[in-house]
Amino acid sequence: MRSNKFISAIQLSVMSTKHEHGIGSSSRVEGGAKGPGLFFILPCVDTIMKIDLRTVTFDVPPQEILTRDSVTVSVDAVVYFRIFNPVISVTNVENSRVSTQLLAATTLRNILGTKTLQEILSDRENISHSMQTHLDEGTDPWGVKVERVEIKDVRLPVSMQRSMAAEAEAAREARAKIIAAEGEQKASRSLKGISMFGNTLE
Structure with missing residues (x-):
């Protein structure tokens, strides 16, 4: 009975959560992954390292x-x-x-x-x-x-950021000029059509 009490006294319980495994090593037995759950180690003889398995x-x-x-x-x-x-x-x-x-x-x-x-x-x-x-x-x-x-x-x-910004600005300006030119062409065609229609009425 005393022997059992002595063994119980030097045992240390370790609780491993569901996200962890314990890696044990010992001079008595081969170490390995344990858990999750409750297991025991002997102080000064066994060592334990908790490993988190979560992402x-x-x-x-x-x-x-x-x-x-x-x-x-x-x-x-x-x-x-x-x-x-x-x-x-x-x-x-x-x-x-x-x-x-x-x-x-x-x-x-x-x-x-x-x-x-x-x-x-x-x-x-x-x-x-x-x-x-x-x-x-x-x-x-x-x-x-x-x-x-x-x-x-x-x-x-x-320097490259400035260069790219300048290129983007130039592209916007070119696009704006194209849109303006297209608008002028449409307006010119509309005026020409109105003029021809007026001449026909006369």
């Missing part, structure tokens, strides 16, 4: 990228991911979240470096899908599932 996000900080047509842009993104295998997320990589963040930044630079500025601005959906596919393949050995990637913002150099 979480992180921001990819702005990356300076040279596009295929030699334009420097700053692009950032957001990545949605979750851990699907708690054991290998701990055993195969030192820090799965940090490693995924670093890989996301590298993947963003590599993919956008093969695109022109126009492609980056007009084809974000396909670029995001391509980045998600590449990231998911790279993080699979770490027990990480990349569910979605979204390109947040594409910032152009100030």
Whole structure:
């Protein structure tokens, strides 16, 4: 009886929620994923690490990228991911979240470096899908599932912003002149028609 009381006294219960798994390691038995639920560890002998299995996000900080047509842009993104295998997320990589963040930044630079500025601005959906596919393949050995990637913002150099604004203004002015010229032609034809009708009456 005393032996059982002693064992109970040194056992520590750990409650894992439905969103978590516990990774246990011990000099007595082989560690593994446990939970969700109630299980026990021995202080100073067993260790436990809680792994959140819910989808979480992180921001990819702005990356300076040279596009295929030699334009420097700053692009950032957001990545949605979750851990699907708690054991290998701990055993195969030192820090799965940090490693995924670093890989996301590298993947963003590599993919956008093969695109022109126009492609980056007009084809974000396909670029995001391509980045998600590449990231998911790279993080699979770490027990990480990349569910979605979204390109947040594409910032152009100030000089290019001014140039594009000037081009847009010139295009608007040209369009306005065309509309005005078309209006004058219609008015001229109308006046000519009225004049011919008046001459016919005379």
